[in-house]
Amino acid sequence: MSAVDTAAEPGTGRAPRRGRRGKGEGQRQSVAGWLFVTPTLVVLGLFLVIPIVMALWVSFTDWNGRGSPFSSRVNLVGAQNYAALLTEQGLSRQDFMISLRNTFYYVIGVVPLQTLLALTLAIIVNQRFLKGRTFFRTAFYFPSVVSSVAISLVFLFLFTGTGAVNKFLSIFGIDGPTWFSDPRGLIHLVGDWLGLWSSGSPPAALENTQVMSLSLWEWFSGPSVAMSAIMLQVVWTTAGTFMLMFIAGLQDLPTEVEEAAMVDGANKWQRFRAVTLPHLRPTILLVITLGVIGTWQVFDQMYVMTKGGPAKTTLTPAYLSYSAAFTQNQWGQGAAIAFLLFMLIFVLTSIQRYWLRDKDVAAQRKAERAQRRAAKRGVTA
Amino acid sequence: MNRTRRTATLAVVLGGALLVSACGGGGFKDESTSTAPASAKGPAALKMLIASSGDAETNAVKAAADAWAKKTGNTVEVTVASDMNQQLAQGFASGSPADVFYMDASRFADNAKNGSLYAYADQVSDNNDFYEPLRKTFIYDGKQYCIPKDFSTLALQINTDSWKKAGLTDADVPTTWDQLEAVSKKLTTKDQVGLGIGVGIDRLGAFIVQNGGWWLNADGTAPTASTPEVTQALEWVQKNVKAGNFKMSNQLDSGWGGEAFGTGKAAMAVEGNWIKGAMKNDYPKVNYKTVELPAGPKGKGTLQFTQCWGVAADSKAQAQAVDLVKSLSTVDQQMKFADAFGVMPSRQSAADQYKSKFPEDAPFIAGGEYGHGPINAAGMEQVVADLNSKLESFGGANIPQVLKNFDTNASAALGK
Numbered sequence: 001m002s003a004v005d006t007a008a009e010p011g012t013g014r015a016p017r018r019g020r021r022g023k024g025e026g027q028r029q030s031v032a033g034w035l036f037v038t039p040t041l042v043v044l045g046l047f048l049v050i051p052i053v054m055a056l057w058v059s060f061t062d063w064n065g066r067g068s069p070f071s072s073r074v075n076l077v078g079a080q081n082y083a084a085l086l087t088e089q090g091l092s093r094q095d096f097m098i099s100l101r102n103t104f105y106y107v108i109g110v111v112p113l114q115t116l117l118a119l120t121l122a123i124i125v126n127q128r129f130l131k132g133r134t135f136f137r138t139a140f141y142f143p144s145v146v147s148s149v150a151i152s153l154v155f156l157f158l159f160t161g162t163g164a165v166n167k168f169l170s171i172f173g174i175d176g177p178t179w180f181s182d183p184r185g186l187i188h189l190v191g192d193w194l195g196l197w198s199s200g201s202p203p204a205a206l207e208n209t210q211v212m213s214l215s216l217w218e219w220f221s222g223p224s225v226a227m228s229a230i231m232l233q234v235v236w237t238t239a240g241t242f243m244l245m246f247i248a249g250l251q252d253l254p255t256e257v258e259e260a261a262m263v264d265g266a267n268k269w270q271r272f273r274a275v276t277l278p279h280l281r282p283t284i285l286l287v288i289t290l291g292v293i294g295t296w297q298v299f300d301q302m303y304v305m306t307k308g309g310p311a312k313t314t315l316t317p318a319y320l321s322y323s324a325a326f327t328q329n330q331w332g333q334g335a336a337i338a339f340l341l342f343m344l345i346f347v348l349t350s351i352q353r354y355w356l357r358d359k360d361v362a363a364q365r366k367a368e369r370a371q372r373r374a375a376k377r378g379v380t381a
Numbered sequence: 382m383n384r385t386r387r388t389a390t391l392a393v394v395l396g397g398a399l400l401v402s403a404c405g406g407g408g409f410k411d412e413s414t415s416t417a418p419a420s421a422k423g424p425a426a427l428k429m430l431i432a433s434s435g436d437a438e439t440n441a442v443k444a445a446a447d448a449w450a451k452k453t454g455n456t457v458e459v460t461v462a463s464d465m466n467q468q469l470a471q472g473f474a475s476g477s478p479a480d481v482f483y484m485d486a487s488r489f490a491d492n493a494k495n496g497s498l499y500a501y502a503d504q505v506s507d508n509n510d511f512y513e514p515l516r517k518t519f520i521y522d523g524k525q526y527c528i529p530k531d532f533s534t535l536a537l538q539i540n541t542d543s544w545k546k547a548g549l550t551d552a553d554v555p556t557t558w559d560q561l562e563a564v565s566k567k568l569t570t571k572d573q574v575g576l577g578i579g580v581g582i583d584r585l586g587a588f589i590v591q592n593g594g595w596w597l598n599a600d601g602t603a604p605t606a607s608t609p610e611v612t613q614a615l616e617w618v619q620k621n622v623k624a625g626n627f628k629m630s631n632q633l634d635s636g637w638g639g640e641a642f643g644t645g646k647a648a649m650a651v652e653g654n655w656i657k658g659a660m661k662n663d664y665p666k667v668n669y670k671t672v673e674l675p676a677g678p679k680g681k682g683t684l685q686f687t688q689c690w691g692v693a694a695d696s697k698a699q700a701q702a703v704d705l706v707k708s709l710s711t712v713d714q715q716m717k718f719a720d721a722f723g724v725m726p727s728r729q730s731a732a733d734q735y736k737s738k739f740p741e742d743a744p745f746i747a748g749g750e751y752g753h754g755p756i757n758a759a760g761m762e763q764v765v766a767d768l769n770s771k772l773e774s775f776g777g778a779n780i781p782q783v784l785k786n787f788d789t790n791a792s793a794a795l796g797k
Binding site: 064065066067068069090091092094095160161162178181183200309310311312323324325326327328329330 | 488496762767
C-alpha cells in the first residue's frame with residue numbers, strides 16, 4: 001500500500017517551445033522522449049490504469065466473483081452499490097459509517113502526532129554539535145524499514161493483558177487494559193472519568209438520535225483502546241520516514257540566513273518560529289499530505305492484528321473493502337467503498353492544500369491577475 | 382499543444398485499457414455450464430488447494446493424493462493456502478481455480494450460489510454413509526453439492542486437578558444446566574473461573590441448540606432469533622457470566638477457550654477436538670478429560686463444524702477430481718487422516734473403528750448424532766459478523782435488542 005506514486009507523469013519532459021529551436025529537432029526529441037517513457041507507461045497502464053478502470057466497472061455491477069466481470073451474465077446495477085453504502089438503511093451503511101468514524105479518529109490522532117514527532121526528531125538529529133548523529137538517524141529511521149507485519153506481531157505481544165506494557169504500567173500502580181480486545185471509546189472513558197456521563201447508561205439524547213445508521217453516542221465514542229494501541233504503533237513506525245524529509249528540508253536552510261537572524265538578535269525560539277518554520281512550509285505540506293493519504297488507507301495493521309475487531313472498532317474503509325469482496329462475495333460493494341475512499345481522500349487533500357498554500361505567493365498572483373485584467377480593460381476601452 | 386497531446390495520449394491509454402478489459406483479457410473466461418463431468422483426456426494434472434493446520438496435515442494429504450496419482454497415472458499438485466478465502470476467490474475469478482479444495486461450511490452457500498462449485502454428491506454411491514447433519518450442511522437449493530471431509534463437535538473439557546481440589550467426583554460430572562451451574566460455582570476460585578467460553582456464536586450457539594432454538598428456521602429462509610428458545614438460552618449464560626462463575630475468553634485475556642483452559646484461568650471449557658493438539662503441544666502438564674456437553678431444557682445439543690471436498694465448476698478434469706475425492710474419503714483413508722492430525726471421520730461406518738482407537742474422543746463422536754451445523758444460508762457472512770461483534774462484550778450485551786437487530790439484518794440478507 002504505497003501512499004504515493006512517485007513515478008513520473010508523462011509529458012513532464014516538456015516539448016520544447018516552438019521557434020527557439022528547429023521544428024525537426026523538437027519533434028525528434030519528443031519521439032525519443034516518448035520512446036523512453038513507453039516502458040513506464042506500459043507498466044503503469046497494465047498494473048494501475050486497467051485495474052482501476054475494471055474496479056470502477058465492477059462497482060456498478062452485481063459481479064459475484066466468478067468468471068470475467070465483463071461476461072454477459074454480469075448485470076449493470078447502476079449506483080446501487082453506492083446507494084447501499086450511503087442512502088439505504090442497513091448493515092452495509094452501518095459498517096461503512098463505523099469504518100469512517102474509526103478512521104476519522106485515527107487520522108486526527110496519528111497525523112498531528114507523527115508530524116510533530118518527526119519534526120522534533122529531525123531538529124534534534126540536525127544539531128551540528130550532537131555526538132553520534134548518524135547513529136540516532138539510523139535508530140529513528142529503523143522502524144520505517146522494518147515490515148509492518150513483523151512490527152504488528154511484536155506489538156501484539158507487547159500489548160497483551162499480561163504483556164510488557166501493562167507490566168510497566170503496573171509499576172506505577174496502573175491496571176492496564178487488555179489493549180487489543182478493549183472496544184471502549186476514549187472519549188467515552190474520559191467522560192466517565194470526569195463524571196460527565198456513565199457509559200453503562202449513556203445520555204438518552206445522544207443514544208436515541210440516529211445519524212446515518214449510528215447513534216450520536218456511537219459517533220462521539222473516540223478511538224477505542226484497541227485503536228489507540230494501533231495509533232501508537234503507526235506513529236512510532238512512520239515518524240522515521242517523515243523525519244528524513246524534515247532533515248532534508250532543514251539542510252536546505254542556508255546557514256547565512258540563520259546567522260543573519262542571530263546578528264539581528266533573534267533568540268532560539270524566534271529563529272525557529274520566524275526562520276525555520278516558514279522555510280519548512282513545503283515539507284510540512286508534503287508530510288501532512290502523505291500522512292493524510294496513508295492514514296485513510298490504513299490496512300496492514302488491521303489485517304494482521306485485529307481483523308476489524310474488537311466490536312468493529314478497528315474497522316477501516318480499506319479493510320472493509322477487502323472483507324466485503326473476499327469474505328462476503330459483494331465485489332461491487334467492495335469496489336464502491338474503494339472509490340468512495342478515493343473521493344474522500346481527494347477532497348480532504350485538496351482542502352488541506354488550500355489551507356496550507358503560501359499565502360504571500362497566492363496574494364501576489366491574485367494581484368498580478370487583477371493588474372493584467374485592468375490593463376486589458378484599459379486597452380479595449 | 383502540449384496539453385492536447387497529453388489528453389490524446391491519455392485517451393489512447395484509457396481506450397486501450399477498456400479494449401483489453403472488454404475483450405476479457407487473458408485471465409478471464411466465460412464458463413460453460415454443464416453438469417456432466419468434464420473429463421480431461423490422457424493423464425490429468427490436478428491442482429489441490431488446502432488450508433492446513435500444520436505439517437502433519439499437509440504431509441498426510443500429500444501422501445494420499447500421491448498414492449491416488451500413482452495408481453491412476455495422473456498428477457496432483459497440493460498447495461497450502463495462506464489466506465484460503467482470498468486464494469479461492471482469485472481462482473474462481475480467473476476461471477482456472479484449483480480442481481479440488483477444502484470448502485468451509487460457512488462459505489459454502491455463497492460459492493454454491495454464484496456457481497463456482499460443481500455438484501457431484503449424486504455420483505458418490507454410498508453418500509448415505511456420511512452423517513446426515515453433515516450432508517445437510519452442504520445442500521444448497523435442494524441439491525447436495527459435495528461430501529463432508531471430516532467434522533468436529535463441541536464438548537466439555539474438565540481440568541481434573543481443579544476438579545479434585547474442589548472436592549468433586551466422577552458422579553458430579555454435569556448432565557444438566559443446573560448441575561453445570563452448580564459445579565462451575567464450586568470450581569470458581571480467586572485465580573480460576575468455573576467455565577471459560579470462547580467469544581461468539583460458534584460456542585454460545587451450543588446452548589441455544591440445547592434449548593431447542595436456532596438462528597434461522599429449518600430451511601434457512603427466515604430468521605428465528607427473537608424467540609424465547611434463543612433469548613432464554615443466551616440470558617441463562619449471561620446470568621452466569623454476570624455472577625462470575627462463567628467468563629468469556631476475552632475477559633480472561635485469552636484468544637480462545639482453549640488458551641484460558643490451558644493456562645489454568647478456567648477449570649472447564651467448551652471446545653472441539655482441536656483442543657487435543659493444543660493441549661499436547663502447548664500445555665502438556667495440564668491433566669484433563671472430555672465429557673459430552675450437559676443437556677439443556679430441550680435435550681442434548683452441540684455444534685458441528687465441517688468442511689467438504691469442493692470441486693470447481695470450472696475444472697477441466699472434473700471426472701478425475703471426483704475420483705480423487707472418492708479415494709480421499711474411504712473409511713481407510715479417513716482413519717489415516719485421523720491418525721495423522723486428529724480429525725474425526727465423516728462416515729458413520731468409521732465411527733466404531735475410530736471410537737475403539739481413540740476412546741477418549743467418544744464424547745466428540747457422540748455429537749455427530751445430535752449436533753447442529755453452522756449457519757449456511759447465502760449472504761449471511763456480514764450479518765453473522767455483526768452479531769458476533771455485538772456479542773463480544775457478552776456480560777453487558779442487551780440480548781433482546783441484539784437478537785432483534787439480527788432478525789432485521791438477516792431478513793434483509795435472506796430476502797435478496
